[in-house]
Amino acid sequence: xxxxxxxHHPSASDERYGxxxxxxxxxxxxxxxxxxxxxxxxLIFTIFVMLPMLNASFFSPYKWSGxxxxxxxxxxxxxxxFGDWVGLRNFQQLAGHSxxxxxxxxxxxxxxxxLFIQLPLALVLALMIYEKSYANTIFRLIFFVPYILxxxxxxxxxxxxxxxxxxxxxTATDVLxxxxxxxxxxxxxxxxxxxxxxxxxxxxxxxxMIYIAGLQNISRDLIDxxxxxGATPLEIVRYIKLPLLWPAITISIFYxxxxxxxxxxxxxxxxxxxxxxxxxTLVSYLYNFGFIRLRVGFGSAVGVVLFIIGIVFAFxxxxxxxxxxxx
Amino acid sequence: xxxxxxxxxxxxxxxxxxxxLVVVPLVATILGGFKxxxxxxxxxxxxxxxxxxxxxxxxxxxxxxxxxxxxxLFISVATVFLTLLLGSMAAYxxxxxxxxxxxxxxxxxLLGLMFPFAAAIMPLFLTVRNLGILDTSWxxxxxxxxxxxxxxxxxxxxxxxxxxxxxxxxxxxxxxxxIQFYFRVTLPxxxxxLATIAVFVFVxxxxxxxxxxxxxxxxxxYTWTLGAxxxxxxxxxxxxxxxxxxxxxxxxxxVFFLAAQKYIVAGLTGGAVKG
Numbered sequence: 001x002x003x004x005x006x007x008h009h010p011s012a013s014d015e016r017y018g019x020x021x022x023x024x025x026x027x028x029x030x031x032x033x034x035x036x037x038x039x040x041x042x043l044i045f046t047i048f049v050m051l052p053m054l055n056a057s058f059f060s061p062y063k064w065s066g067x068x069x070x071x072x073x074x075x076x077x078x079x080x081x082f083g084d085w086v087g088l089r090n091f092q093q094l095a096g097h098s099x100x101x102x103x104x105x106x107x108x109x110x111x112x113x114x115l116f117i118q119l120p121l122a123l124v125l126a127l128m129i130y131e132k133s134y135a136n137t138i139f140r141l142i143f144f145v146p147y148i149l150x151x152x153x154x155x156x157x158x159x160x161x162x163x164x165x166x167x168x169x170x171t172a173t174d175v176l177x178x179x180x181x182x183x184x185x186x187x188x189x190x191x192x193x194x195x196x197x198x199x200x201x202x203x204x205x206x207x208x209m210i211y212i213a214g215l216q217n218i219s220r221d222l223i224d225x226x227x228x229x230g231a232t233p234l235e236i237v238r239y240i241k242l243p244l245l246w247p248a249i250t251i252s253i254f255y256x257x258x259x260x261x262x263x264x265x266x267x268x269x270x271x272x273x274x275x276x277x278x279x280x281t282l283v284s285y286l287y288n289f290g291f292i293r294l295r296v297g298f299g300s301a302v303g304v305v306l307f308i309i310g311i312v313f314a315f316x317x318x319x320x321x322x323x324x325x326x327x
Numbered sequence: 328x329x330x331x332x333x334x335x336x337x338x339x340x341x342x343x344x345x346x347x348l349v350v351v352p353l354v355a356t357i358l359g360g361f362k363x364x365x366x367x368x369x370x371x372x373x374x375x376x377x378x379x380x381x382x383x384x385x386x387x388x389x390x391x392x393x394x395x396x397x398x399x400l401f402i403s404v405a406t407v408f409l410t411l412l413l414g415s416m417a418a419y420x421x422x423x424x425x426x427x428x429x430x431x432x433x434x435x436x437l438l439g440l441m442f443p444f445a446a447a448i449m450p451l452f453l454t455v456r457n458l459g460i461l462d463t464s465w466x467x468x469x470x471x472x473x474x475x476x477x478x479x480x481x482x483x484x485x486x487x488x489x490x491x492x493x494x495x496x497x498x499x500x501x502x503x504x505x506i507q508f509y510f511r512v513t514l515p516x517x518x519x520x521l522a523t524i525a526v527f528v529f530v531x532x533x534x535x536x537x538x539x540x541x542x543x544x545x546x547x548x549y550t551w552t553l554g555a556x557x558x559x560x561x562x563x564x565x566x567x568x569x570x571x572x573x574x575x576x577x578x579x580x581x582v583f584f585l586a587a588q589k590y591i592v593a594g595l596t597g598g599a600v601k602g
Contacts, residue, residue, distance in 0.1 A: 041480065045477070052453075128338055160371075166371050
């Protein structure tokens with residue numbers, strides 16, 4: 001502000017406040033900044049994020065193969081529009097498709113497992129190794145390794161482990177003395193549970209790191225004071241560490257849920273959604289039944305459902321849980 | 328000083344158990360690439376009886392493999408560059424000046440954090456096709472940079488707002504404008520946050536599978552994630568080959584992680600504390 005007024009030269013146009021303010025804005029170089037630095041980010045974000053999302057809602061009431069610029073545009077060659085208006089039929093089809101119901105419930109299972117198995121595990125580990133020591137640093141590094149592995153690599157490694165002819169699965173059948181090899185990834189009842197286990201394996205270290213960062217910010221004096229007052233280690237966790245860690249926990253819950261909605265890369269190498277569509281997530285369902293079959297309208301409808309779930313969660317979460325922290 | 332007791336015993340047993348669950352599959356993967364398919368069947372987790380180098384050799388000697396890595400590297404570096412440059416420029420504008428609609432535009436960008444990016448994948452595919460960049464690296468780079476925008480603008484703005492305004496006022500006196508100040512002062516002062524965001528964007532791009540899968544058709548343009556899946560499909564029975572392939576691609580990721588570890592941890596801390 002001071003910089004702007006320093007370069008301000010009074011002139012006749014100051015009579016109108018708006019014009020003067022604009023002049024000051026322009027002469028201080030703010031206008032140039034605004035017009036050169038902001039548009040590239042906004043442009044790329046609009047073209048590749050917002051417009052496609054908006055388009056998904058426009059495309060969702062059509063049956064369209066993606067041929068032509070848009071489903072509602074008239075195609076002179078055929079005498080019809082490129083796509084057919086079907087209203088809500090895509091959504092009705094979704095609601096009636098058992099594979100979609102499975103995909104939705106699988107995605108919900110990821111959320112449950114993340115919140116009730118992965119996060120507690122991460123928290124317990126964080127409490128065990130948040131203090132700075134050589135051994136703790138080693139454990140921290142080890143636990144963080146799965147997070148930096150690519151999902152595809154993780155999926156391939158674990159499909160080997162779960163391969164009934166080779167890995168862990170074979171060792172298990174040998175130990176149990178079973179006659180037949182067990183292929184969890186080819187078993188309808190087990191395939192998705194195996195994926196859930198791998199998801200926990202892959203991401204617990206990430207959440208643990210968030211908690212460690214939070215725990216390291218808790219003042220030592222507070223903990224020492226509680227200890228002198230005779231609090232047991234468990235009481236210190238319950239009444240000091242957990243409450244002070246709550247902001248970090250809410251963030252990790254947010255990442256968990258939004259992450260659960262996007263699981264795809266890990267499913268493809270492990271099961272690709274099979275056997276008989278029992279292990280799809282919402283995104284792999286979208287890929288398989290929308291993208292592969294070039295059903296743009298249908299795929300967009302799935303996208304709209306995903307978008308609504310994500311945005312409703314994000315806003316209710318920000319509005320309730322996270323607001324309470326800010327207050 | 329605490330005496331070693333049962334508490335520590337259980338604590339350490341638990342830590343070692345979890346570490347084993349993490350490490351054993353990884354070690355089995357690395358060793359698996361040295362075994363023959365037959366040996367891998369019988370002895371999946373032990374040391375190989377003969378260390379066979381041919382499977383690793385075949386992969387490293389294949390030009391296509393290096394092409395995969397090069398494509399991934401190019402896409403990741405370009406994504407990092409664009410995300411850092413455009414994101415920091417926008418964040419700098421938000422941090423430096425107040426203007427009509429600035430709150431609105433900032434919130435607009437933050438919407439990108441609120442929904443799963445895969446939701447728009449079909450229309451995004453059509454957008455990329457209509458722009459004529461399907462089956463090119465840019466078809467992956469531009470959407471990735473766009474999706475990184477929300478995240479990076481948010482982090483950059485928080486950081487830029489901590490740079491003392493006096494610094495700008497002083498530079499202003501010497502005739503330094505906003506844009507000059509950005510290049511000469513803001514960016515050099517922001518190396519830590521630039522590095523942190525760069526690491527996250529790089530790792531995400533390097534590991535990405537869904538976008539390349541959708542945008543790239545031609546094998547010559549494949550990233551290593553697509554290549555790995557292809558390789559697996561080609562040698563469906565030979566796990567040792569797939570494991571060797573995975574190992575060779577893990578190596579750069581792990582080395583990169585160790586080198587950039589400081590920034591990764593800083594990024595997590597920043598997100599967790601300020602939120």
